[in-house]
Amino acid sequence: MTDPALLVKIKAFIETIVRPNTEEWLAFEEILQPKKLQRKELLLKEGQVCTFIAFLNSGVLREYSYQHDKEVTVDFVGENQFTSDYQSFILKTPSKQYLEALTDVDLLILKKEAVDALFDNYKIWERFGRLIIEKVFCSAEAKRKRIIATSHEEQYRDFVASYPEIIQQVPQYYIASYLGLTPEHLSRLRKAISSGG
Numbered sequence: 001m002t003d004p005a006l007l008v009k010i011k012a013f014i015e016t017i018v019r020p021n022t023e024e025w026l027a028f029e030e031i032l033q034p035k036k037l038q039r040k041e042l043l044l045k046e047g048q049v050c051t052f053i054a055f056l057n058s059g060v061l062r063e064y065s066y067q068h069d070k071e072v073t074v075d076f077v078g079e080n081q082f083t084s085d086y087q088s089f090i091l092k093t094p095s096k097q098y099l100e101a102l103t104d105v106d107l108l109i110l111k112k113e114a115v116d117a118l119f120d121n122y123k124i125w126e127r128f129g130r131l132i133i134e135k136v137f138c139s140a141e142a143k144r145k146r147i148i149a150t151s152h153e154e155q156y157r158d159f160v161a162s163y164p165e166i167i168q169q170v171p172q173y174y175i176a177s178y179l180g181l182t183p184e185h186l187s188r189l190r191k192a193i194s195s196g197g
Contacts, residue, residue, distance in 0.1 A: 003034070006032075006034055006057060006106070006108060007029065007032070007108075009055075009057050009079070009080055010032075010055045010057070010108055011025070012080075013055070013080055014028075014128065017128055017131055017132070018124050018127060018128045018131070020122075020124050020125075024122050024124050024125065027118060027121065027122060027125075028118060028122075028125060031110055031111070031114035031115070031117075031118060032108045032109070032110060033108070033109040033110075033111070034106070034107070034108060034109075035054070035106075035107045035108070035109050036104070036105065036106055036107070037059070037101040037104070037105040037107065038101065038104055039101055039102065039103055039104055040100065040101060041100070041101045041105075042098055042099065042100050042101075043061065043099040043100070043101065043105075043107070044085060044095055044097065044098060044099040045095070045098055046065065046066070046094075046095055046096055046097060046098055047094050047095065048088075048094065048095050049088055049092055049093065049094055049095065050084055050085040050086075050088035050089045050095050051089070051111060051112045051113075052084060052089070052109050052110060052111055052112065053082055053083070053084040053089065053109075053110045053112075053115060054082065054083050054084065054099075054107045054108065054109050054110070055080075055081070055082050055083075055107065055108045055110075056077055056078060056079050056080065056081055056082075056083065056105060056106070056107055057079065057106040057107065057108060058079055058104075058105065058106045059078075059079070059101060059102075059103040059104055059105030059106060060076060060077070060078050060079075060101075060102040060103045060105070060166055060169050060170060061076070061077040061083060061099050061100065061101055061102065061105060062075075062076055062077075062099070062100045062102050062170070062174055063075040063076070063077065063083070063097055063098070063099055064097065064098050064100065064177075065096055065097040065098065071177070072177055073174045073175075073177035073178040074097060074178070075178070076102075076163055076166050076170060076174075076178065077099075078163065078165055078166045079165065082132060083099065085097055085099070086133065086136055089112060102169065102170055102171075102174070103169055115129070146158060147180075152179065152180075152181060152185070152189060153189060153192070153193065155179050156179060156186070156189055156190070156193070157193070159175065159178070159179065172186060172187070
């Protein structure tokens, strides 16, 4: 049985989307596996098939990949968020990305086989899974459209607004990589914004 204190955040998050009854919640709780990562530890490596979905109770993860032999930050995951390489998880194909702890991280892990069984046995959890995937897809689509349609300054301001708790915990060069900028360009941009430019 998972320590009830570890379940407070995930339960609050889930209840914003669906309202499981006691039996449904206990079935979900049964498949949760607590996991801790230390800073710089990898949760997922390129080439591995992703067999889990993780919920972050605390800390920050960075999703990155190599594009043209260059390390590129794809996203950040903070407290109260689910993460996975969803393509690898769903299609059972090798991952093309890494998930790295940028801080010490407390996670709750849901293994694929257990998630699939939960979906088969409980309609509410299948619905929850579908709604989460819809959110992931819509978020990725919105990000893609913002990148195409906005300036670097707007992208940085959007990043600050979207990740207020992460901005202080993440090295600036990772943020620059995420925004497709050099660290020097990001530094100039931040100075211009802070001086009212």
